[in-house]
Amino acid sequence: MFISNAFAQTAGAASTSATAGFMQMLPLVAVFVVMYFVMIRPQMKRQKEHRAMVEALAKGDEVITSGGMLGKVSKIDEQYLSVEIASGVEIKVQRTAVVQVLPKGTVSK
Structure with missing residues (x-):
């Protein structure tokens, strides 16, 4: 008597288990999609902009370094810059x- 009732209940639920499993996974997938658009994508965009700024550096540009030093680029190598911070x-x-490139004339003020 108990076995047939249990069998009947699982037989009805088996047809909806695929839909129920998908519905349980939907919030988890939604969280990852939101995290991608809120956190990962903007960070990748910032990295791309920074890489383009560093590649476009030229002699005479006025810059701020990550240590807070302001100066003018005097020499450029492949990986290093010489920055004149005072005369x-x-x-x-x-x-x-290099964190930021400043407008011309900012350092001398």
């Missing part, structure tokens, strides 16, 4: 340490 004082930094 006659040059430091060597990695190209990726």
Whole structure:
């Protein structure tokens, strides 16, 4: 008596189990989609913009480094820059340490 009732209940639920399983996975998939558009995609865009800025550096550009130093680019190598932070004082930094390129004339003010 108990076995046939249990069998009848599982037989009815078996036809909807595929739909129920999908509905349980839907919120998890939605969370990953939202995380991609809110966190991952903007970060990738910022990295791409920073890479383009670093590749476009030229001699004479005024920059801010990640350490907070303001200066003018005096020499450019493949991986390093020489930045003049005061008259006659040059430091060597990695190209990726440049955070921002400033408008011309900002450092001398």
